[in-house]
Amino acid sequence: MNEDDLLDREDTGFDRVLAFTVPARHARGRVVRLGPVLETVLSAHDYPKVVKHVLAEALVLTALMGSLLKDEGAQLTFQAQSEGGAVDLLVCDYRGGEIRGYLRHDPDKVGALEDDCSLETIFGTGYLAITFDLAVSNERYQGVVPLEGASLAHACESYFAQSEQVPTLIRIAVRSNGPRCTAAGLLVQHLPDGEEGKERLHAKEDHPDWEHVAILSASVQAAELVDPVLNLEELLWRLFHEEEEVRVERLALLERGCRCSVEHYRAILSSFPEDQRAEMRDEDGTIPVDCAFCSKILRIPA
Structure with a gap:
């Protein structure tokens, strides 16, 4: 079976978010694997390899966090702005299963980059703003954190720790194979007092249930995340098969959702x-x- 066949198989998990909870451990999460939708977004511009990697990671994070929204019409906007780096603007958003993204870069500075770069090398000095727009209540929540750490995933973990006080583990993998690009991610959070209400802000990093779930989640391998033969349900089974119960829900298929008209x-x-x-x-x-x-x-x- 060739890769084209795999991309057409719904059970591979391409372009779908899988929601899950581990009730006994007070944990919830999302896992996503982007394929054709990612390639459609990336094909809008002739992005260099390093830039593609950064935008692919951002799109996975946008899908993971955006799919946490429950209200119909709600939107998550993921925006990084910076100075002095190869990239000065990155914008992605998620609304109702639709994702889109754009990255602005300096070709000369990008050409001087190595394949493996820190946020400081790519962005210079800047910030990451994550905005939740809730259509039902017409409310807006925004958290801003510095663009620091090894990756955008680390910056997002800092956002959840600082802005929401919710222990969060995120793992991202990106694989390029010629014109093909696959990206995937796992997000796990500890909500010992439930998902609703201010009580969840009292979650503690050193809670034994969270330590257990974090260790299991951190064991996921990059190759597993982007493996099209391993569907998302099987991936979660590998991580949490010893738990007494894991509830899984397939969310709607993702689409590239540019709203230009x-x-x-x-x-x-x-x-x-x-x-x-x-x-x-x-x-x-x-x-x-x-x-x-x-x-x-x-x-x-x-």
């Missing part, structure tokens, strides 16, 4: 004064808009 940009441009819109118009009377997420150029009659 004539109507969307027309509404945005309508907020500009007429004299500014006149300066933007081409000779044919339309305003060209270049969508950074999908590289489409839309001509907006505005």
